[in-house]
Amino acid sequence: MCSTIKTFIINASDWYNKGDVGNRIGMILALKKAFGDNVNIVLESSTAEIDSKYFAKYGVKVIQGPLHIQSSRHLSISLVVHMFLKYLYLALLAFTARVFKIPKVKDPYLNEMLCADLILSSAGGFIHDELKLVSLQNIIPIAVASLILNKPVILYAQSIGPFSRRFTILLTKVVLSRIELIILRERKSIEYIEKMGLKVPVLVTTDASFTLLSLLNGVQKNVSRPIRKVGVTVVGKFESRNFERDYVKYVTTLASVIRYIIEKYQAKVYILPQTLIEYDVATAYLLKNLVTRANQMEIEIVKMDCTPEKLISMYAKMDFMICSRLHSAIFASLSGTPIIVLSYQHKAEGILEQLGLKELVVDIRKISLDKLIPLVDYVAEHKESLHNLMEKRILVLYKKSLVSAFIVKHYLNKLKQ
Structure with missing residues (x-):
């Protein structure tokens, strides 16, 4: 052509x-x-x-x-x-x-x-x-x-x-x-x-953002170290038959999980800026306020307007992440950072299945401590093996993300014939 x-x-x-x-x-x-x-x-x-x-x-x-x-x-x-x-x-x-x-x-x-x-x-x-x-x-x-x-x-x-x-x-x-x-x-x-x-x-094929793997330069992860940094991304609005009830349950449960992480693992929790949408930002502050005052020094809201490259680099420094936004999970996976995903649409289940991590997805409308706490402990205990699995799967999905463009090229050639 x-x-x-x-x-x-x-x-x-x-x-x-x-x-x-x-x-x-x-x-x-x-x-x-x-x-x-x-x-x-x-x-x-x-x-x-x-x-x-x-x-x-x-x-x-x-x-x-x-x-x-x-x-x-x-x-x-x-x-x-x-x-x-x-x-x-x-x-x-x-x-x-x-x-x-x-x-x-x-x-x-x-x-x-x-x-x-x-x-x-x-x-x-x-x-x-x-x-x-x-x-x-x-x-x-x-x-x-x-x-x-x-x-x-x-x-x-x-x-x-x-x-x-x-x-x-x-x-x-x-x-x-x-x-x-x-x-x-x-x-x-x-x-x-x-x-x-x-x-x-x-x-x-797969999500287009997996192509960003080609922008990853020199990211080094120490996957064998103890849990020290945990990232969280939030969502302030999602479809639900009873949004007010499910939103309160989501925020209060996530706050309890953050307290659990701080107390059990002596880790610092970062609420990371996957979006700068007003209701997501408001949710971040509400979440921080719900964490008990004794623990507030161990939770930080990162206030930055970041490029995707900067976010990927930031997520790579986390020991694991709890992601309420799908692309925060994808950005984290590019560096092999283990993830737990709180899903509000079917897209998350589909992408996590491609990553081989479908068992680490929880429906945001059905969130509970009984579901999340065991996943936190599982990811903390198996973060090295999860990292190795994700590294292999990411290479496959990177190539698959490129296929979308070659399909476009093929169909365009076909239309011109």
């Missing part, structure tokens, strides 16, 4: 969720591995100014996305109206551009769609209906690209589902029926695709 492929990555979220940033880095590294110098990548972000500075080193252009709604349980009427009008404008402009064969428009986001040879929906877990309108804002751009502009669209290393609303299921089925290919990062999502009756080619 000699000509340069113009690739536009949509649904790419923002700078403050470092898991999403890790996915974007992973996509870029893998695409450059597959296409070499023959790929031109443009990235959508809702924090384009910050992302532009970071992604400049990869030669990637970043543009502001059309709309970004933070996860919220209280969506105002004005916000709903704003979203509707914004996407109606985008759809009408796209329709006009296609009908009248207009090659370039003033809207920079739509202009990138028009110029692109290929649209990639960013790696991650965006297509579900757990967060209401937050989820819709990710399916509509795919509809504009595939249904209106007739552009080739591929979902890249994603998780799909769960769904509970008929409207979302129908909309998702209609939109995704027009795309070229779905690349999943875990197998559980196949069940949701089959329930929809969606007839689109589906392949399974």
Whole structure:
């Protein structure tokens, strides 16, 4: 393939969720591995100014996305109206551009769609209906690209589902029926695709962030030392039929586990900044306040806006981690740091199964001391063997993460024939 492929990555979220940033880095590294110098990548972000500075080193252009709604349980009427009008404008402009064969428009986001040879929906877990309108804002751009502009669209290393609303299921089925290919990062999502009756080619690889293994330089771990440093990442919002009850149970149980770690292992616990999302930060402070005053000197909230590379380096210094965010578990696994994962979506079970660590996953809605304390003791006792297992599995998953980009290249060649 000699000509340069113009690739536009949509649904790419923002700078403050470092898991999403890790996915974007992973996509870029893998695409450059597959296409070499023959790929031109443009990235959508809702924090384009910050992302532009970071992604400049990869030669990637970043543009502001059309709309970004933070996860919220209280969506105002004005916000709903704003979203509707914004996407109606985008759809009408796209329709006009296609009908009248207009090659370039003033809207920079739509202009990138028009110029692109290929649209990639960013790696991650965006297509579900757990967060209401937050989820819709990710399916509509795919509809504009595939249904209106007739552009080739591929979902890249994603998780799909769960769904509970008929409207979302129908909309998702209609939109995704027009795309070229779905690349999943875990197998559980196949069940949701089959329930929809969606007839689109589906392949399974793994999470895009495993590609970040290539950025790991000179990390040395002393896995035989006693437990001294334990990392924790938190989540401030997750889907639940009774969120208030389950959230209180999650935070209070985790606080008790932290006290147990401090008292039994004489370890210092660090609450680490996997995201800078407001409700995650609030949860970190609540968690610290719940730990008894006698132990507060042994728990520290790390207040830094870190790049994924910095987080990976930070997690490598931990003896083990309790992860409420999936990508904190993936970042930790890159250096072989043992992990316990508190899961709020099926994506975590799928990825941990690939790591050979499915038994170290606990559903965040079913969290209890009876489940977590034995896992803490198990990981503390077996951290050396877990480290060795993870080192082997990570190499496999790194190669598998690159496969996603080579699949994209194969399908693009097929489309051109």
